[in-house]
Amino acid sequence: MRPSLSLAIDFLRAHQNPDGGWGYEPGRMSLVEPSAVSLLAIHSSGDMTGSSRGLDFLRSCQKSSGAVGLGPKDADGSWMAYAALLAFHALGAADEERRLKDWVLGFTDASGHFTPDDIKAISAVYRYDASIRGWPWTSNTTGWVEPTALFVIALVRVGTPPTQNRVRSGVSLILDRKVPSGGWNFGNPFSKSHELEATVMSTALALTALGAAGVPESRPAIGEGIRYLNRSLAGEVSTASLAWALLALRSYPAGASQVPGVAARLAGLQAGDGSFRRNLFETALAALVLGDAGALLRPPRRSG
């Protein structure tokens, strides 16, 4: 492991909470997403110190239904379950992984509740097909691009075939919500006659999910998305968006030429204390995507 990445791992270890979890920032309450991604990063370093406590924290967040919410006290399952699924898989918590995976496959959005009139009205204004099932941020609300992408990434990574119904439907949702001029935003390509702008984070997550699910580069949405990313990367980009963008560019051969530059740019954001913005989630994510452990999140590369 590169010395700079060791520093990042040291930073994560130094800020593990007494309950075994991690917050988004040092000293903050433990939540599932930063805990699971920190665990993945530490696991990838090969030194498992603190991992068992971290895993115990994640276990404490799992309900009898298999669901995982934001933290141990959360009564509901939520979008953060994507990260727990990846962590349970990587750390060999097979029973927890199986129960959570079953819950994720049953975690539904509101698509099944829309009437034909609802679907028609939504299509007229936002120009997407609201009958396609994806994943919501919270139970029984609308499916959006980012949670759908996160769950597709996690499900495929833990071995769910891309042909599985929910995964296939998630891929359809992502493709359906594409912004016509390239890329993705949170999930509304239009609002009435106005095309809404794409964003780097949504586009990067969408491309990573599509790459994971084996959607070929020959699909126009992929090329347009990568071109959008390339254009956007010339400007101001945040730490988290840069990290996700690196993952997206690694997902398709058309993005490969940008990978070294984006990796160097991301690495350049690391602070002297090893962190990225003193944000534990971003530090863990950056360590994962910059290191060999990127494979934990990175889908197998497919030619297209």
Place this chain on the structure above:
Amino acid sequence: MNGKPMTRRDLMRTLSTVAVTSLPAAVFATGRGQSAKRPASAPLLQVALVPCPDYDSGRLVEAIRAGWQSTRPPDIRGKRVVIKPNIADFSKERPIHTDARLVEALILHLRKLGAREIILAEGPPHNRDTEWLFRKSGFEALAGRQGVALIDLNYDDIRPVKCVNPRATLLKELHLPKTVLAADVIISVPKMKTHRLAGITLSMKNMFGILPGIKYGWPKNTLHYNGIPLSICEINGTLKTHYSIIDGVVGMEGYGPLLGTPRRAGVLVMGDNALAVDATAARVMGIDPGRVDYLAMAHKIKLGSLRREDIAVAGEKIDKVRADFVLDPEYSFLRAPKG
């Protein structure tokens, strides 16, 4: 569906993916201090309408000082103050967010008044990339310049707080950010804008942004399913906004709150009762506040008042600065008659 054409209300409900819950009368009897009793002899709710033609820092500081003095502001000395601007998104062409220069002038004003700590806090609604939004909107630089914390409420630590009337809403409890709960004083500083789902967005609607995305999503879809008017009233009834300053120097008309066009109103609208401030700002925009669902609901449940006769407006007269904001055709019914 029954085959009848959708009404505007049906359409709005679907488009905000709402299951509107019926609201029992007077569910928010007190709004937790929002409508604190005043003595019979006390004057009406006070709102200041302060002309401010541009974002010149000296003029902004003076306008805030003048508006502050002619209303009933909270006591700031020694207090921890959270300022909640509206940073719904960023566009180079469109004035989506509260102008950072106004917030900087407010910080200077609060420092003079002896604030112990000042925090800027926002949880943008659908773009999760808050680092980028804070940078592009100028708030990151402002926070650095003024040495104040800038908090992304979407990822803040949270604590559940019982809703004022859990039977009236799907929410039952609100998961609120600890930054906001720990504040002594909350100041809402929104942009004056039209809104494609709510009609207009001012101080009360701005408080959607305190609810954390990690719990409510991006967009904060749970609130849409709960019904936008009801959610606005629930949030404002549960958590007191101590003061509001609406950035109407340049607002947004047409297809707001993201895709409209700039509209110069040249005013700040200020006061301690968010509903009265919003009602006054609506009148400046040429809108009848009684026709805005959530303002009417807030009035009904006594979060303050929107009636002209209950609001003493200091400073400029409404009719003198009235700038009829262009309305999306769906909302043309909001237009107030002249005079």
